[in-house]
Amino acid sequence: MLRIISTVGFTASALVVMHMPTAHAEILNLPPHEKTFESEMGSFTVGNHDEAINRIVPLNGAPTSYEALVSSVAYGRVEGQAEGILRTGYSVGCAARIDAVVPGIDPTTEFDLEGPQQNYATEQAQRSSTEQTRSRTFEQSSTGESARSQTQESGRAQEFESGQVQEFNGPIPSIAIDPGPYLELALKPGDITNVDIGKGKPLIPGRTVQIITRDFHIKVDSCAGPVTIRQYTYVEARTPDVDDSGAVFGEPTRL
Template sequence: MRLFPFGLLALSLSAALCATTPARADIDTLPPHERTYASTFGSFTVGNRDEFVNRIAPLNMVGTTRESLVSSIAYARVDGIAGGSLKTGYTVGCAVTLQNGNVGAIPQVYVPSATVGQSPTVGIIGPNIQVPMSVNLAPGEVKDVPVADKDLMPGKEVSIVIRDFHITVNSCTGPVAIRQYTYIYVKSAETDDSGAVFGDSTWL
């Protein structure tokens, strides 16, 4: 039976864990998406644009950790007498996770016309930001990470601007995929309606 010297074994293990760590930032520009729906009260439109995924090297320099800064603009318009809400976030999936794998999210989000307040410890901006700081992922599981929501205004376009939203995936030994989503929920006196657009999926 062959025995590896302890130092050589530790070095080999370290190299294996760091093998997939990116050496520098890698920015991916994704295409816009938009859909318009007809409804009993008129019509409504939902879309997303200016989406970027900036893959960055993890601070711990471990190959099972992925980090990225994501940016996008989610928007919606209601043409008719109706209200509702616009919601946006990201779906994150990991093919194979180690024990206690999780997703962390730290937002930099601007909601136009909203009062802005910032906590230096939690890092949440705006009154309608709903971000779980840690989402547990089982092997092969996909989880949604909500970012923000905003009330709709009849006849006007509303938007949610996301800048450098920090997504961290820990203890993932397989590929990590993310995809932006934008949902619109519309309510009138006669009808509750909804629609959605999804960004192109990409990897971390």
């Protein structure tokens, strides 16, 4: 027996856990960080404070999109006659990125056993046996034999006739072919991207320079899995003789 089954399915090249959009905005206040480095050009300081992350619901409502508004105060200070820049931003990490959607045909084939079943030959033999029994019953009744002997004889005849074809019955193999279309999500390993806030601010020797950020928008799309962000602040100082740098990092936070 051959059966054709039409189904539609979805498969993915990796098992991932999809997040649901947050029902409401959630603001996280993170602790400050500061470091002072001693250098041949003189000391310099880099730090960050008043960092806040406001996790918001993505506008498209998709489980593969993430949005947040971030605020912070990044600062740096160089001593002596050094020059340089202060720069800040966020590193954004995605667990697994959806790269493409590939349609195709799923060549799934299933095997099964059905039965035991009564085939056409058995039904014909039983029908013929029943007709012969009725004929005997009519002939024997006309001779005046008892109803009990008629019943016993008809039972033996039916049992004999049907027994000749029952040996052909048994489990019948069946094949189910599933040619249904599917969509395959091609997933890439997660990557980390740096998002700079501004182009960097020049440092002024002996003074504290700041980059103040309020509600900077971070948006991530096509990410199948958690997204983690982390703030960074760099001081890159230099003199005619020395280039030096230092950094501080905020707390990793999951969107």
